[in-house]
Amino acid sequence: METKHKKKELTVDQKIKRRNFISFGIFAVLSGAAYEGWQWLYHSPAEEQGVTAGAHKPLRRALNKTELFFRNFFSNNHLVKTYPKERAAKNVRHNSDIGSGGTPNLDNYMLQVKRLSGEVLNISMDQIRALPKTEIVYDFKCVEGWDQIQYWGGLKFIDFIEHFNLAGDTRAAYVGLTTPDKGYYVGLDMPSAVHPQTILAYEMNGKPVPANHGAPVRLIIPVKYGIKNLKRIGSINFSNKRPPDYWAERGYDYYSGL
Numbered sequence: 001m002e003t004k005h006k007k008k009e010l011t012v013d014q015k016i017k018r019r020n021f022i023s024f025g026i027f028a029v030l031s032g033a034a035y036e037g038w039q040w041l042y043h044s045p046a047e048e049q050g051v052t053a054g055a056h057k058p059l060r061r062a063l064n065k066t067e068l069f070f071r072n073f074f075s076n077n078h079l080v081k082t083y084p085k086e087r088a089a090k091n092v093r094h095n096s097d098i099g100s101g102g103t104p105n106l107d108n109y110m111l112q113v114k115r116l117s118g119e120v121l122n123i124s125m126d127q128i129r130a131l132p133k134t135e136i137v138y139d140f141k142c143v144e145g146w147d148q149i150q151y152w153g154g155l156k157f158i159d160f161i162e163h164f165n166l167a168g169d170t171r172a173a174y175v176g177l178t179t180p181d182k183g184y185y186v187g188l189d190m191p192s193a194v195h196p197q198t199i200l201a202y203e204m205n206g207k208p209v210p211a212n213h214g215a216p217v218r219l220i221i222p223v224k225y226g227i228k229n230l231k232r233i234g235s236i237n238f239s240n241k242r243p244p245d246y247w248a249e250r251g252y253d254y255y256s257g258l
């Protein structure tokens with residue numbers, strides 16, 4: 001056959017040229033595709049500012065997928081490791097006091113709960129202390145690299161929900177918490193908020209929580225890094241939108257799970 005015959009006659013030099021041509025063609029097509037992909041990502045809308053630190057939507061979607069994986073991976077039955085009380089640190093480490101500096105006014109301290117319906121409840125510390133107390137000794141971890149075995153006591157968040165008839169509000173996707181002055185705020189996914197080891201802590205080492213550790217009540221959420229353990233809770237709200245989160249706005253992972 002004519003063509004077959006011609007092919008046979010290609011010199012080594014011609015063969016190299018042809019291969020180079022094909023390689024370059026593939027390279028050009030792939031480069032083009034990569035550039036198009038980059039342009040698509042670059043021009044894709046940024047996620048809501050202030051909530052997810054401005055990642056482009058496709059990237060955020062990928063991050064959310066990983067989040068989901070970890071969320072399912074650690075189900076509600078998965079408990080954080082606990083320790084005997086003797087292992088708890090006597091000198092509890094202290095970190096930043098954004099929104100919780102100074103001494104709070106402990107007389108008439110009220111915890112505000114904003115329900116999905118818009119209804120607002122004001123709950124006193126006496127009401128909270130009157131309910132069964134839960135204690136936990138576990139390894140508290142800060143994203144800055146330190147960890148310490150600590151002993152906390154308070155009201156399980158899920159018991160709080162049940163006692164104040166807030167079960168209906170747990171159909172919301174998130175819980176948001178803020179300090180009374182709104183200087184520090186965190187958002188939590190509902191499964192972590194209702195996790196059996198999450199507590200509204202009013203005791204540290206068996207005594208009332210000191211001012212610099214979040215008096216009169218702070219969040220202890222062992223399935224999360226320290227940043228989510230908001231000190232001095234002023235208000236709690238339920239929401240289907242991601243509540244604003246102080247450190248997520250500054251580039252930290254919104255989920256911040258262990």
Ligand SMILES: Nc1nc2c(c(=O)[nH]1)N[C@H]1C(S)=C(S)[C@@H](COP(=O)(O)O)O[C@H]1N2
Pocket residue numbers: 092093094095096097098099100141142143179184212213214226227228229230231232
């Ligand atoms: N209100 C408020 N809560 C906060 C913080 C803060 O600056 N303000 N810092 C968080 C961080 S980063 C950590 S590690 C823990 C530290 O708690 P501690 O001071 O009791 O050790 O609190 C968290 N809760």
Ligand SMILES: [Mo]
Pocket residue numbers: 095141142143144226227
């Ligand atoms: Mo931290």
